[in-house]
Amino acid sequence: MRNTLPCVALVSILVLAACGKQEEAAPAQAAAGEAPAAEETLPEEPPMPSGDFRVVAVELGSRLDEEGRVAAPRDVFAPGDTIHAAVVGVGTSPGLTLSARWTTADGTEVAKAGQSLAPEAPTVASFTVSKPDPWPTGAYRVEVAINDRVVETRAFEVR
Missing domain, CATH: 2.60.40.1930 (Macroglobulin (MG2) domain)
Structure with missing residues (x-):
């Protein structure tokens, strides 16, 4: 029977490392306790006419x-x-x-x-x-x- 403990440990380390990178990618305001800025919404463009002009x-x-x-x-x-x-x-x-x-x-x-x-x-x-x-x-x-x-x-x- 093979010992799978080293493989499980390696996968766990990679998962934890990936989770840590996602947290590092968060905006600086969130790390400082500030609320993230609201997403900017672009103004709605006027409608195009019907037809294929x-x-x-x-x-x-x-x-x-x-x-x-x-x-x-x-x-x-x-x-x-x-x-x-x-x-x-x-x-x-x-x-x-x-x-x-x-x-x-x-x-x-x-x-x-x-x-x-x-x-x-x-x-x-x-x-x-x-x-x-x-x-x-x-x-x-x-x-x-x-x-x-x-x-x-x-x-x-x-x-």
């Missing part, structure tokens, strides 16, 4: 063609340019709001616009932003959202 492209440029698409896509603009964003979507939905929010690099809103759509085929929605005075040089971005849920972001620059 999705954005497949966001094109930036200074001119739109007859179909509402950007004639020559680019991401660098001159201070006096009008800037267009053509949002290409596919799929269908009984109703949604597509919007564009234009911001500076630090998040300051420059402009925001939205369009109500009920797409039944591929769709192009265009958004335009311009300023009476020249654009300050720097980095910008446009956030495209469906029902206020950002689905695409494009960075651009004014030089």
Whole structure:
């Protein structure tokens, strides 16, 4: 008959060591007698529309063609340019709001616009932003959202 005492002792030591490591992994506040911080809850995102509509492209440029698409896509603009964003979507939905929010690099809103759509085929929605005075040089971005849920972001620059 084999002596199993050394095996049982070894397993017991490993189990105890593992339990000790779990306690060590506990937050420092718990060890100091403080209550652990409550888990942060993220804000709930706006609902997506029913249907299968999705954005497949966001094109930036200074001119739109007859179909509402950007004639020559680019991401660098001159201070006096009008800037267009053509949002290409596919799929269908009984109703949604597509919007564009234009911001500076630090998040300051420059402009925001939205369009109500009920797409039944591929769709192009265009958004335009311009300023009476020249654009300050720097980095910008446009956030495209469906029902206020950002689905695409494009960075651009004014030089």
